[in-house]
Amino acid sequence: MDSEEDFMSQMSSDDENMNYDSGDALSDADGMSDPIPPQGMPPSANIYPDFDEDYDQPDPDFDLTSKDLEKTKKQAHIVPFNVYDPADIQKQQDGMINEVNMILDMTKEDAAIMLRYFKWNKERLLEDYMDRPEHVLEAAGLNTTTAKPPKLETIPGFMCDICCEDDDGLESFALKCGHRYCVDCYRQYLKQKIKDEGEAARIQCPSDGCGRILDSKSLDILVTSDLVERYNELLHRTYVENKDNYKWCPAPDCPNAIECGVKKNQLNQIVPTVECHCGNRFCFGCPNPDHQPAPCELVKKWLKKCADDSETANWISANTKECPKCQSTIEKNGGCNHMTCRKCKYEFCWMCMGLWSEHGTSWYNCNRFEERSGSDARDAQAKSRVSLERYLHYYNRYANHEQSARLDKDIALKTEKKMVQLQSASGMSWIEVQYLNSASQSLQTCRQTLKWTYAFAFYLQRNNLTEIFEDNQKDLEMAVENLSEMFEKPIVELSDQKLKVDIMDKTAYCNKRRVILLEDTANNLAQGKWLFNGDLNMGSSSSGTSRR
Amino acid sequence: MSTKRISKEYAELSQAPPDGYTVTLPPSESLHTWHITLRPPPATAFHPGVFGILMTLPTDYPFKPPVIKFVTRTYHPNITNDSLGNVCLAILKPENWKPSTKIAAVLEAVRNLMIEPQPDDPLEERIADEYRNDRPEWEKKVKFHVEKYASEPPVFPAGP
Numbered sequence: 001m002d003s004e005e006d007f008m009s010q011m012s013s014d015d016e017n018m019n020y021d022s023g024d025a026l027s028d029a030d031g032m033s034d035p036i037p038p039q040g041m042p043p044s045a046n047i048y049p050d051f052d053e054d055y056d057q058p059d060p061d062f063d064l065t066s067k068d069l070e071k072t073k074k075q076a077h078i079v080p081f082n083v084y085d086p087a088d089i090q091k092q093q094d095g096m097i098n099e100v101n102m103i104l105d106m107t108k109e110d111a112a113i114m115l116r117y118f119k120w121n122k123e124r125l126l127e128d129y130m131d132r133p134e135h136v137l138e139a140a141g142l143n144t145t146t147a148k149p150p151k152l153e154t155i156p157g158f159m160c161d162i163c164c165e166d167d168d169g170l171e172s173f174a175l176k177c178g179h180r181y182c183v184d185c186y187r188q189y190l191k192q193k194i195k196d197e198g199e200a201a202r203i204q205c206p207s208d209g210c211g212r213i214l215d216s217k218s219l220d221i222l223v224t225s226d227l228v229e230r231y232n233e234l235l236h237r238t239y240v241e242n243k244d245n246y247k248w249c250p251a252p253d254c255p256n257a258i259e260c261g262v263k264k265n266q267l268n269q270i271v272p273t274v275e276c277h278c279g280n281r282f283c284f285g286c287p288n289p290d291h292q293p294a295p296c297e298l299v300k301k302w303l304k305k306c307a308d309d310s311e312t313a314n315w316i317s318a319n320t321k322e323c324p325k326c327q328s329t330i331e332k333n334g335g336c337n338h339m340t341c342r343k344c345k346y347e348f349c350w351m352c353m354g355l356w357s358e359h360g361t362s363w364y365n366c367n368r369f370e371e372r373s374g375s376d377a378r379d380a381q382a383k384s385r386v387s388l389e390r391y392l393h394y395y396n397r398y399a400n401h402e403q404s405a406r407l408d409k410d411i412a413l414k415t416e417k418k419m420v421q422l423q424s425a426s427g428m429s430w431i432e433v434q435y436l437n438s439a440s441q442s443l444q445t446c447r448q449t450l451k452w453t454y455a456f457a458f459y460l461q462r463n464n465l466t467e468i469f470e471d472n473q474k475d476l477e478m479a480v481e482n483l484s485e486m487f488e489k490p491i492v493e494l495s496d497q498k499l500k501v502d503i504m505d506k507t508a509y510c511n512k513r514r515v516i517l518l519e520d521t522a523n524n525l526a527q528g529k530w531l532f533n534g535d536l537n538m539g540s541s542s543s544g545t546s547r548r
Numbered sequence: 549m550s551t552k553r554i555s556k557e558y559a560e561l562s563q564a565p566p567d568g569y570t571v572t573l574p575p576s577e578s579l580h581t582w583h584i585t586l587r588p589p590p591a592t593a594f595h596p597g598v599f600g601i602l603m604t605l606p607t608d609y610p611f612k613p614p615v616i617k618f619v620t621r622t623y624h625p626n627i628t629n630d631s632l633g634n635v636c637l638a639i640l641k642p643e644n645w646k647p648s649t650k651i652a653a654v655l656e657a658v659r660n661l662m663i664e665p666q667p668d669d670p671l672e673e674r675i676a677d678e679y680r681n682d683r684p685e686w687e688k689k690v691k692f693h694v695e696k697y698a699s700e701p702p703v704f705p706a707g708p
Binding site (some may be wrong): 162165181204206 | 550552553556608610611612642643646647648649650651
């Protein structure tokens with residue numbers, strides 16, 4: 001997304017902002033909704049909240065003025081993370097393998113097996129190995145060792161124990177454990193393990209009861225290159241899955257992995273949204289797409305509530321009342337106002353919800369007002385209606401933004417076409433029409449944020465902070481609706497230079513409003529200042545914050 | 549590619565079967581279906597029953613494990629007490645199976661399961677509870693099942 005926004009107004013890339021700008025822009029107003037930290041950032045710097053965003057390695061040639069430092073202050077709603085492509089992942093593994101190879105004086109293949117056994121925890125490996133090497137080797141599947149490198153052999157009189165073939169000249173293979181099988185059986189075995197079962201890191205010798213693990217050198221001798229490729233892919237997978245602070249990008253066909261240092265117990269103070277190089281934005285703390293500003297726990301509750309309630313809630317609200325005594329939900333599908341609850345046999349009037357016997361002689365004609373039992377019942381009912389209506393208020397807005405984001409996405413797909421048309425209609429160059437793309441991206445991101453502000457607001461208690469939040473929400477919503485309207489204008493109007501400038505301004509404004517909203521919520525979340533209502537029990541693991 | 553291996557294993561097992569077993573091939577069928585009868589040793593509650601076991605070898609045997617089912621109804625924590633007679637056996641799980649594992653070893657494991665049920669890894673929760681907590685009652689029911697279902701030589705279902 002960044003690259004498109006580079007075309008906007010005066011915006012330049014993060015690094016340029018930092019090093020050359022005079023520092024007049026506010027740190028959170030640079031229109032960059034989501035800068036990606038550079039690759040070179042050491043993982044150890046990722047400890048929240050004392051991180052310096054992506055500027056923690058300033059070039060020594062540049063003297064940072066105090067204003068620059070002010071500007072480089074972290075943004076609370078952005079967590080530090082790194083994106084790794086398959087080559088990076090390979091490099092990391094190779095690096096660790098080489099290290100263990102050097103320290104422990106074992107072959108690289110064995111070092112790799114050991115590391116996988118220890119789930120890539122190098123420190124633990126070294127420690128355990130120093131304590132009792134035989135035990136560790138045995139457990140990792142490296143028990144017996146003969147020095148010979150693996151190779152195919154033809155042994156006279158050999159019979160394969162798997163297929164029982166004993167032809168002369170049958171090629172055979174054995175791992176270092178010496179359990180020998182014919183090449184065909186070995187290949188079939190590996191193919192099944194790798195292709196059908198998706199196994200890689202823990203493929204054992206085919207011999208019953210032998211725990212020797214297959215190493216990659218032996219694999220190279222035995223199988224075709226497509227299987228080797230698949231094998232390596234599976235190894236990558238276990239590498240990433242074994243590391244707590246790594247996650248695969250969940251976008252279809254994206255091969256990248258993300259590293260993020262946010263721990264599970266920080267999730268009620270941080271919403272760790274990350275963005276892959278492929279453009280996919282998702283939450284590092286839970287399986288959902290980006291849900292800022294709402295914390296993971298809230299999102300989980302909300303989604304569950306929506307799955308339970310929303311379908312039927314509307315209908316219930318429109319067509320039913322609750323029995324004043326047992327609160328069973330009752331639908332009146334005809335007949336008179338004299339209701340008898342099927343469940344508790346309570347008799348009441350459908351109109352005033354009062355006790356039927358109090359109607360005295362005014363049977364079947366409820367025009368009464370101000371009887372105690374009736375007004376109490378109406379109060380109780382009103383209360384439950386209010387809570388339902390409150391939920392529906394937030395749900396409808398949440399669902400509306402979700403729907404609009406979907407529509408905006410359809411439009412985004414058409415944007416490219418629109419941009420081409422616009423070029424021919426107005427004579428603008430390809431670069432000059434990029435602003436449409438930026439606008440479309442911005443619309444989607446802001447809608448995503450807006451959607452979750454409603455789930456967030458549903459669980460908030462009313463206080464001053466909530467009011468500030470709602471103001472921010474309102475501002476962002478208005479800006480987004482305006483932009484959305486401009487964006488949908490026909491080509492003829494779009495070629496007007498003035499509208500172009502308006503759209504660019506509005507895009508920048510939307511991005512800015514979004515950042516302001518997210519900063520406000522993230523800061524308060526980190527400090528535990530939000531007060532959530534009874535439906536949501538957060539903060540059980542919050543670390544000494546001011547939440548009651 | 550598996551024919552040679554299966555023939556060899558069959559030859560060995562039909563000539564010198566493990567204790568309590570008889571192994572036959574159903575007439576006019578491939579080597580991939582075996583009819584096995586088991587007479588559990590006298591020390592078990594299942595004595596003197598005769599149990600029929602249907603073993604199917606998948607086409608990619610020995611790379612995939614055989615499938616075994618009890619055709620005789622059996623009152624046992626690890627065997628479903630129904631007409632399917634599925635068995636839960638660790639050695640047959642794909643992650644534990646090795647191509648070099650022999651059918652003889654599978655039969656050995658089945659016999660051990662009859663001698664010593666594994667109530668901690670049950671297919672029939674209720675029978676497992678009974679086995680753990682009320683052994684005499686369990687043995688009574690086993691006897692009853694043996695008399696009712698396992699007193700005659702088993703009838704194997706006709707081919708697939």
